Amino acid sequence: MSATVRSSPLALTVLALLVYKPLHPYGIQRLIRQWGKDQVVNVGQRASLYRTIERLYAAELITVQQTERDQLYPERTVYEITDVGRAAAREWLAEMLAAPRQEFPEFPAALSNVLMFSPLEALDVLERRAAAVAATLAEIDENLVAQAKLPRVSMLEAEYLRVVTEAELSWLRGVVGQLRSGELSWSQEGVQDIADGP
Incomplete structure (x- = not known):
């Protein structure tokens, strides 16, 4: 059934x-x-x-x-x-x-289309996301401390979320830093050339 x-x-x-x-x-x-x-x-x-x-x-x-x-x-x-x-x-x-399942979360889908933005626009939205992810990480940490007396097995999903959230924040900060320094950049003309193909 x-x-x-x-x-x-x-x-x-x-x-x-x-x-x-x-x-x-x-x-x-x-x-x-x-x-x-x-x-x-x-x-x-x-x-x-x-x-x-x-x-x-x-x-x-x-x-x-x-x-x-x-x-x-x-x-x-x-x-x-x-x-x-x-x-x-x-x-x-x-x-x-x-079994890992192929999931399609919206953030990677949005990243795959970030070329629609200029580097400055991308910097702005990714800085906002980094601030939101940092706040989420702080909240997860607070919850872990508040529930520290519970058996660890009941907190495994929170531990996993913490590791994943911390990794995302680290990655975001790296990309934001590269956008800010100009190490990561693109132009709309260059994007158009890619779209037009060889």
Whole structure:
């Protein structure tokens, strides 16, 4: 049955949380944020969480354990993982950990078109990105310090994000320095010559 649902970071995270205990969607979203998983899983749109839960339910990877009725809250459906869901989660986890996937993030795509800008324009936007990445790195460091008492295994994704963010910042600072010094430069005429070909 797991073949009918495509794996995704959010689907894996929902299944992983349900391995620990049955939860309703709000509880899932709260735990994702509380455990810092929102740094690696997009739960900004509640609708995407509900769609993911619907897909997992339709594929019988999760099932309804109960419906909670409380005067203080609207009716809440509590989900639990099925044996098929547990097997799918383990399969997805192994695949995501072992096999690098060709992903297409927007920053490298934008870099591939930076020739549309002049070197001065590129310098400006990359300086702004470097400042934003530096702020992100500081935030990751704060979170790591605040959660230092947790077992290391629960912080591996934060460690990974820190290393990747630090590497990006180092690279950005190098490119910014080369743009500032003129070591990295281009002209629109030169770009046009490349576009026109031999």
